[in-house]
Amino acid sequence: MEKYYDVHNHLFNKNFLAKELLYRMIKELKKLLNIHKERGLDRGPDRGLKNVITSLRRFIKAIRVFRRKNSTAVYEELNKTYQGEFILTPLTFDLTYCFAPSAERDMDETPRSIAKEAFEDEMKTMFEDIEQEVRSLSRDFNPGAEESDDNLWKEYLAEKNRFMEESRDFQEPEEEREPESDTRGLFKRRTEFDGWNEQIRQIEDLKKHPEYKDMVFPFLAIDPRRKNITEYAMNNVGKGKLFVGIKLYCPTGYSPTDPVLFGPEGERGGIYSFCEDNGIPVTTHNSDGGFATLAKEVKVTGLIQVNGKLHQLNDEMLKFSTAIHHKNAIYERALTLNHPLLWEKVAEKYPNLLLNLAHFGGGSQLKLALENPDNKNLWTNKIIDLMKDNRYKVYTDVSCFTDFDIIDKLLASPVYPEIKPRILYGSxxxxxxLFEDNFEENVRQFKEKFGADFDVIARKNPKEFLKHVI
Known part of the structure; x- marks a missing residue:
């Protein structure tokens, strides 16, 4: 039987992006806590603590997958569900500058990440916030607490300790390794704070695996601030090369129209020109959540979006109104650096660029758009307009979706038949x-909900998206 495609997946392991993944977990727990607070604890502190316990247990299971010895082992874990039915396009990450302490573009080749410090700070404040809200359940703080509440508190402490124990392995310094060849990355030597070379090495090993080499077609993560990245991409991305596509993540601190990507003003050039000329697909994170630069200000060249209008910055400092610990910080950075209005400018200049605006804007944005289809200012409605415009080759994917009520709304919406040829399946x-307790059930739900159209989003459309490189 013809294979399916999963066009959005990651094969991270503890030897790279370990602290960054832990940081992401803690941000999700803090988001849950903020939602709980905003509801005025109307469901009671016991309900809030049960949700925290559930999240901690899920994260512990996720950590055990992340702790696999390498990306090949993570692929094998994923394949327990896919059973060889899916071709994967693993997306790599470059979060070096996201966690860098400086906003400057020109930094040393091995900038010291603050991921470890960020994780520890976020974790400390998060557990303090949780315990301040729910300590009344404990007889240690409230002698009159019910026995069932006190038992719940003890259950929480046990799961907290398990989480701390499981995550400890991620916080150990990474083993330094000299690269075996000049093709395995851009740095001569890895450091405790940069897993870039290790990520490339593991992807290369997976791609060379005799059983899996025809099942995985990786995408190279590009951050325009990384030195020599254009040369590296042109040498290593394309049909028959280690990478077949490009992955971008603009909220980490750069504009989609950065000259390294967009080329000179009024002229073709840069990464997009290279991709358009060679049929190389580009997948970019495009939701209102995820990772975002920890810096309060970043130096940007390119367009930014503020209040529905685009502004050009030329090697200028972009100052955010929120520090990264603020609950709206990631949203602000996404709006400013990753809004679909910015990607419209990319599509206009490079209409034949195969561009995947991943995540459909995110579940909450998709829900809002489906409920308000006439509001063209909404994030996901902008994506839909780009998908419907036949001048462009803009796609989206439904990766990281766990709320299938939203998928039901999408399938029942009048716009779905019109945009169906531009929707891609991704996990x-x-x-x-970090969000799903049962991956196998998640895949089953996608197949069930989409029915015969699962062949469209997981076979027909991905083959079109990848047709020049696979």
Missing amino acids: DYTLLL
Whole structure:
């Protein structure tokens, strides 16, 4: 039988992006806590603590997957569900500058990440916030607490300790390794704070695996601030090369129209020109959540979006109104650096660029758009307009979706038949494990909900998206 495609997945392991993944977990727990607070604890502190316990247990299971010895082992874990039925396009990450302490573009080749410090700070404040809200359940703080509440508190402490124990392995310094060849990355030597070379090495090993080499076609993560990245991409991305596509993540601190990507003003050039000329697909994170730069200000060249209008910055400092610990910080950075209005400018200049605006804007944005189809200012409605415009080759994917009520709304919407040829299936594994307790059930739900159209989004459309490189 012809294979399916999962066009959005990650094969991270503890030897790279370990601290960054832990940081992402803690941000999700803090988001849950903020939602709980905004509801005025109307469901009671016991309900809130039960949700925290459930999340901690899910994260512990995710950590155990992340702890696999390498990306090949993570692929094998994923394949327990896929059973060889899916071709994967693993997306790599470059979060070096996201966690860098400086906003400057020109930094040393091995900038010291603050991921470890960020994780520890976020974790400390998060557990303090949780315990401040729910300590009344404990007889240690409230002698009159019910026995069932006190038992719930003890259950929480046990899961917290398990989480701390499981995550400890991620916080150990990474083993330094000299690259075996000059093709395995851009740095001569890895450091404790940069797993870039290790990520490339593991992807290369997976791609060379005799059983899996025809099942995985990786995408190279590009951050325009990384030195020599254009040369590296042109040498290593394309049909028959280690990478077949490009992955971008603009909220980490750069504009979609950065000259390294967009080329000179009024002229073709840069990464997009290279991709358009060679049929190389580009997948970009495009939701209102996820990772975002920890810096309060970043130096940007390119367009930004503010209040529905685009502004050009030329090697200028972009100052955010919120610090990264603020609950709206990631949303602000996404709006400013990753809004579909910015990607419209990319599509206009490079109409034949195969562009996947991943995540459909995110579940909450998709829900809002489906409920308000006439509001063209909404994030996902902008994506839909780009997908419907036949001048462009803009796609989206449904990766990292766990709320299938929203999928039901999408399938029942009048716009679905019109945009169906531009929707791609993606899982977002392993990051999906932060939100989903049962990956196998998630895949089953997608197949059931889409029915015969699962062949469209997981076979026909991905083959079109990848036709020049696979």
